[in-house]
Amino acid sequence: MAHTTLGITGATGRIGGAVSRRLEERGVAHRLLVCSPHRVASHVAAANGLLDAATMDFADPDRVLRGPAGDGRVAAVARADVVDAALAVLFDPRGHERAAYTLTGPSALTLDEMARIMTRVTGQDHRYEPETLDEARASRAGHDPEPWQVGGWLSTDTAIASGELSRVTNDVETLTGHAPRSLEDVLRGA
Incomplete structure (x- = not known):
């Protein structure tokens, strides 16, 4: 998978965001496919560990x-x-x-x-x-x-x-x- 860029849908949501974060942790190139681009920066920046820490x-x-x-x-x-x-x-x-x-x-x-x-x-x-x-x-x-x-x-x-x-x-x-x-x-x- 070294030369593959993956597309992740729903990346501003909980599951898509968690998949995106895990891919980033592993150094895998991926593209976020979202309906609300304005939510990406704040959501991704604030989402570190969201899945594991979610109440x-x-x-x-x-x-x-x-x-x-x-x-x-x-x-x-x-x-x-x-x-x-x-x-x-x-x-x-x-x-x-x-x-x-x-x-x-x-x-x-x-x-x-x-x-x-x-x-x-x-x-x-x-x-x-x-x-x-x-x-x-x-x-x-x-x-x-x-x-x-x-x-x-x-x-x-x-x-x-x-x-x-x-x-x-x-x-x-x-x-x-x-x-x-x-x-x-x-x-x-x-």
Whole structure:
């Protein structure tokens, strides 16, 4: 890969930014492909170690997970596992041509189960509060999101509710050689 320049999408986001930082650490030439160029300088400069030092912000300041996810399950994957899998493919692309992977955590959890794990690990009470779609739109308005972000949040919750995100795969371990991190692992900083 010594003469290859890689293109990284979403480099002002958490995962794309983490991939970019890891590539830079390894001295790999890469180009940032972003929608908001004005965010690059401040984000990249402030992002040193962001992935490893990020605090978990799944819940609102009152430690409540809200959304129209119902009793659906999600096999959420840790950001660090996505970064590890991306780098495994980037650094050894043989055998990955035209391949698609579904990266998941080790188990599919309901948001209520996630809240209980968060309570146990952090020692602070967390809870899940189901919302209707209209309630979810209203509760997210306080975050001053871009219109597309609200749609993304709501579609994720409704996909959880419908069971679309409940499948667990072994793709993280296949690509990285390590088991996927659990929510408890992520919260403990593992």
